[in-house]
Amino acid sequence: MTSRLDQAKRIVVKIGSALLVESETGKLNRSWLDALMDDIAAMRAKGQ
Structure with a gap:
């Protein structure tokens, strides 16, 4: 089951x-x- 955080398009x-x-x-x-x-930036590069 994926979490809502994994599905989020934006995190504030x-x-x-x-x-x-x-x-x-x-x-x-x-x-x-x-x-x-x-x-x-590192997290985004990893796809997180």
Whole structure:
């Protein structure tokens, strides 16, 4: 039996501002965001 997640055409990931912004500087946490994008791209390439 396939799960609803396997059949989903789109998955929404909610990311809070505490992860997106560095607390000390108030700047975008670009290294974390780049790593997240790499992880998502790798999963898509595997067909996940």
